[in-house]
Amino acid sequence: MSLAAQLYPLLKPWLFRMDAERAHEWTTRMMRLSHACGLLTLGRRGAHPGDAPLTCMGLAFPNRLGLAAGMDKSASAVDAWAALGFGFVEVGTLTPRPQPGNPKPRLFRLPEHEALINRMGFNNPGIEAAVRRLRRRKTRAVVGVNIGKNFDTPNNEAVRDYLTCLKAAYPVADYIAVNISSPNTKGLRDLQAEDSIRALLAALKTEQARLAGEHGEKKPLLVKIAPDLDGQQIEALARVFNELAVDGVIATNTTIGREAVAGHPLAGEAGGLSGAPVRERSTLVVQAFRMLLRKGTPVIGVGGILSGADALEKHSAGADLVQLYSGLVYRGPGLITEALEALRGASSHPSTGDSGVGSSF
Ligand SMILES: Cc1cc2nc3c(=O)[nH]c(=O)nc-3n(C[C@H](O)[C@H](O)[C@H](O)COP(=O)(O)O)c2cc1C
Secondary structure, eight states: OOHHHHHHHHHHHHHHHSOHHHHHHHHHHHHHHHHHTTGGGTTOOSSOTTOOOEEETTEEESSSEEEOTTTTTTOOSHHHHHHHTOSEEEEEEEOSSOBOOSOSOOEEEEGGGTEEEEOOOOOBOOHHHHHHHHHTOOOOSEEEEEEOOOTTSOGGGHHHHHHHHHHHHTTTOSEEEEEOOOTTSTTGGGGGSHHHHHHHHHHHHHHHHHHHHHHTSOOOEEEEEOSOOOHHHHHHHHHHHHHTTOSEEEEOOOBOOOGGGTTOTTTTSOSEEEEGGGHHHHHHHHHHHHHHSOTTOOEEEESOOOSHHHHHHHHHTTOSEEEESHHHHHHTTHHHHHHHHHHHTOOSOTTTOOOSSSOOO
16 A cells, blocks of 8 residues: 555544645645655556556556546646556646636535535636646646636637637647536536537637647547536537547536435535535436447546445446546545556446557547
């Protein structure tokens, strides 16, 4: 077990007495520091023991497990996350201009449910600052850049914000994730409506093709969706994704539903609920997209992974890759090793025919 995984159970009671956002900032700082001192890779040379390399979307992934967006909004610790064992790290959400996000407090723990509620509101240093940091990264882990719009950009001008971020991120990103599913930016989820998403994605796919020509390399463009979609909405989205040949789907973001935590004193806090209560719904959405998307279009499954079995559940539902965030708060870095071990035995994909290597792009 890694040193970080051994230490976390000792630190957790102390961290849980701290305000949730402060604890997050503290752990990120400590991790960066520990990595700079070589503590995260102590006693290890080269690859992480949990690695099981695969190719997906034309990218070489050391393993199937990624860090979900939101944990490293400013791309400040990518090398450290990779050293902990993640095969890919999605940074952001990043917007064209820096913005402070919503007033604090805006992040809440619901330990009885192994859940979080957040209404961060895309606090981030702006895309250019993140790009400068990503240029300096050393890791070979895949890095996705998750992009969004500024809070004060009206939806009818959102396309301009996404295009600005796509252009800026393109040279440094391995893939770009279009976030249209955060519940904390007013009206953002309206972009999931069929006509809105078609117009947005058509513009982004055209720009992707132009950038591919300019840079001599096509970088995959993925879309991150909400769990709060009914069957008709899922079908409409899948139709548009197939029509426009979107390169992958990330399912799912946090939920605005509160059924699973009803009665909890914090259930009324506005924002997105993540962790164990979103697991089942996210898995169903993964399954639905796997069935509806063109064969070979990868799905990244995210939502409520708190154990190796949960990671495997997402894979069995059709996820080529998986990501986690809230589980790390409750289980610490030991969860990474556990999920990697569970996923190692899952190298061939039942529904896409992905052989573990060379899956299509
Ligand atoms: C505090 C917090 C901030 C988040 N910020 C973002 C974000 O900026 N962009 C995004 O696409 N998803 C964001 N997410 C959603 C996660 O990436 C993930 O989709 C969701 O939490 C479900 O996974 P989990 O149950 O493993 O946490 C955030 C989640 C949390 C808990």
